[in-house]
Amino acid sequence: MARKQRTPRWLEAARRRGAEDLQPSGKPDWLARALGKAGVMPRAQAEAAIREGRVTLDGRVEREPFAPVRAGVEVRVDGQMRSLDAPVWALMLHKPAGRVVHGSDAEGVGTVFEWLRERLTPALLGYEWLAVGRLDRDTTGLLLFTNDERLVRHGTSPERHLAKRYVAAVEGTPDEAALRxxxxxxxxxxxxxxxxxxxxxxxxxxxxxxxxxxxxxxxRMLAAVGHPVRTLHREAVGGVTLDIPEGTWRRLEDDEVARGLGFAPG
Structure with missing residues (x-):
């Protein structure tokens, strides 16, 4: 039986508010996410600020974090006007072993999101950072982050076939038949x-x-040919190659995103 598609929460909020919010110019974003994407404040903080009545849209207090946001709306946070223009940012992190690519870590070691936020510059702390794909807890290497869901979809879409290069230390010595x-x-x-x-x-x-x-x-592939993995490291995604020490990060230049990842926002 086909799985029932879930109605987006911004659309549920729009339906509760009335038909005028169902017809914005272009596809709408929802308020808390828009604030995080634009670097005003991370999504969790934005949701709290909205529910506390600190955010207004066109002069009206908005308490619904999933309220659809139309282009051109005036947004104020604590009385200060804030732009929702959202340039696409992409970051490279050299992930250390032990951290998980999840919102929380039941084992208490910590997440890559916590690791990254502890090291970001103040100018980048207001953004909501999304991982472009995942790496296992014990896998090191290149992990990309962005503030834009479109880049996440681009980088993880099975239709894109974006190449990812790994280096694995394995048990035994694979012969030519295994490599073939x-x-x-x-x-x-x-x-x-x-x-x-x-x-x-x-x-x-x-x-x-x-x-x-x-x-x-x-x-699983290496185990299937008789050579289980001992350690695993990712060193490249598309044309972007890891070039920073473990535990550090840097911003990708626009040209790296466009040429290396084949992504052009617009």
Whole structure:
């Protein structure tokens, strides 16, 4: 049976408010998300400020965090006018092992979002940062963040086939037959994989380039050819290559986003 599609919360809020909010120019955003995307304040803080009556739209106090926001509306927070113009930001983080790419960590080690926010400049702390894809807790390497959901969708869409390059230290020494199976694609429990780039960098180190992003895919593919992963590191996404020390971050230039990731907002 087909899964029932959930109505977006901004649309539910618009329906409660009346038909005028259902016909904005272009696709609407919702208020708390728009504030986070524009760097006014992160989404959780924005939701609290809205519910506390600190945000007005065109002079009217707005207490609904999921209220649709139309282009040209005047937004004030604590009486100060704030722009919702949202330039696309993209950040590169060299993820250390141990951190999870989730909103919380039940094991208490911490999340990559907490790690990143502890190191951001004050000018970037107001943004809501979204991870473009995921890495396992024990996987290190390149993790991208953005304030724009469109870049998240672009970077994780299975139709894009954006290449991701990994380096895995494995058990044993893969022979040419194992590498050929990886290159040609093999069948996992959730179906056949796309062909991958595979080569040895050392007797027990495999470079694997995937154009899809299934759960634990690198680990499952290497285990399937008889060489379980000991450590895993991601060093490139598309044409963007990790070039900073572990635990640090930097902003991607617009040209890196456009050429390296093939993303042009607009």
């Amino acid at each position: 199976r990886l290159r040609e694609g093999l069948v996992l429990e959730d179906g056949p994989t796309r062909p991958a780039g595979a080569r040895l960098r050392a007797p027990d180190v495999v470079e694997l380039t995937l154009t899809e992003g299934r759960h634990h895919q690198v680990k």
